[in-house]
Amino acid sequence: MAAITEPKLISGNANLTLAKSIARRMSMHRGMSVNLVDARVERFNDQEIFVEVYENVRGEDMYIIQPTSNPANDNLMELLIIADALRRSSADRITAVIPYFGYARQDRRAKARTPISAKLVANLITEAGIDRVLTLDLHAAQIQGFFDIPVDNLYASPIFALDIEHHFKGAKDDLMIVSPDVGGVARARELAKRIVAPLAIVDKRREKAGEISEMTVIGNVAGKKCIMVDDMCDTAGTLSKAAEVLMESGATEVHAYTTHGVMSGSAVERITNSVMKSVVITDSIEPTEAVKSCPKIRIVPTAPIFAQAILNIWNGTSVSSLFETNTLVPIYEGMYQNR
The missing domain is CATH 3.40.50.2020 (Rossmann fold)
Structure with a gap:
C-alpha cells in the first residue's frame, strides 16, 4: 500500500x-x-x-x-x-x-x-x-x-549493458568480456550474458598484498575488443597490468567498466599511462577534478x-x-x- x-x-x-x-x-x-x-x-x-x-x-x-x-x-x-x-x-x-x-x-x-x-x-x-x-x-x-x-x-551491469550496446554498436561480434581476477567471474559472466558475449578470465597471483607476481589469460582473446568488468577501481594496478597481459595475448583493444571509482593514490596517472583505451565508472563516489579531467575516464550517472x-x-x-x-x-x- x-x-x-x-x-x-x-x-x-x-x-x-x-x-x-x-x-x-x-x-x-x-x-x-x-x-x-x-x-x-x-x-x-x-x-x-x-x-x-x-x-x-x-x-x-x-x-x-x-x-x-x-x-x-x-x-x-x-x-x-x-x-x-x-x-x-x-x-x-x-x-x-x-x-x-x-x-x-x-x-x-x-x-x-x-x-x-x-x-x-x-x-x-x-x-x-x-x-x-x-x-x-x-x-x-x-x-x-x-x-x-x-x-x-x-x-550496475544493466546500466553497463546499455552503455556497451550504445558505444560498441556494430562491433558486438568482436567483444569479449573479461574478469580481471577469478573472484569477479560471476560479475563478469552476468554482463557477458546480458550482451551475449564470450567470457575470458585473467588469473592473478600475488606473492604478498599489493604486489602481483603473475597473470595468465584463460580464454582466447586474440582479435577481440576486451572489456574488463569489476566492482571497483582502487589503485588501478590490477586493471592496468591485466590490460597489458590481454594486449600481449592478441587483444586489439582493452576497455574497463568498474562500478566504484575509488581512485586512490596514483590511480588516475596509472590509467592515463596504461594501454586501456577507456575506463567507465559510475558517480557512486564523488569524482575528483583529476578523475573528471582524465580523457580516458568516462562517468555514467546512477x-x-x-x-x-x-x-x-x-x-x-x-x-x-x-x-x-x-x-x-x-x-x-x-x-x-x-x-
Whole structure:
C-alpha cells in the first residue's frame, strides 16, 4: 500500500552532487519539486560531527544519501549521526541510500586475528535506527546477510549493458568480456550474458598484498575488443597490468567498466599511462577534478536508477525489476536513445 507522506531526501557531505541529481530525477518522475531536506552537517574544531535538521520530519519517510567513501570513517559517522538525528525527531522510516558501501572488502577473516569489519559496520547502521539499506554493487553479496534489516543491492551491469550496446554498436561480434581476477567471474559472466558475449578470465597471483607476481589469460582473446568488468577501481594496478597481459595475448583493444571509482593514490596517472583505451565508472563516489579531467575516464550517472529505486521502495513496489536492462531503457531515456 502506498505511503501517505512524500519521500524526503537528506544528504551528508560525501556526494552532494549525486544527492541533488537524485532529487532532480525524482522531481521529474513525481511532476513536483523534490528537494533535499534543509539541514547542516558540519564539524566542530576538534572534528566532531554535528547535525541539525531545520525541517519537521515527524512521521516522514526519510532517505539518507551518503556513500561511505574516502574519508570512510568521517562519512560513516555522518550517516550514523544523521540517522540518530532523524530517529530522535520521530521520522517514521529511515532508509540509508549508500551508493558505495565502505569496508565491504573486509567481509571475512582472511587470516587469524583479523576483524570482519563489514559486519561491524552493519551492526552500527542497524543500531543507529536505520530501517532499510539501498546500495549498489556490494563487493561481496553475502554482506546483505550481515544485516537484520532489509537490504536492496542494485546492480550496475544493466546500466553497463546499455552503455556497451550504445558505444560498441556494430562491433558486438568482436567483444569479449573479461574478469580481471577469478573472484569477479560471476560479475563478469552476468554482463557477458546480458550482451551475449564470450567470457575470458585473467588469473592473478600475488606473492604478498599489493604486489602481483603473475597473470595468465584463460580464454582466447586474440582479435577481440576486451572489456574488463569489476566492482571497483582502487589503485588501478590490477586493471592496468591485466590490460597489458590481454594486449600481449592478441587483444586489439582493452576497455574497463568498474562500478566504484575509488581512485586512490596514483590511480588516475596509472590509467592515463596504461594501454586501456577507456575506463567507465559510475558517480557512486564523488569524482575528483583529476578523475573528471582524465580523457580516458568516462562517468555514467546512477541518479536515474537510485531515484526510481527510492520511489519503488516508497510505493511498496518491486526493486528487483531494476535488475533488468529493458526496465532501465525508459529510465535512462535520452542517454541511449540512438541504440
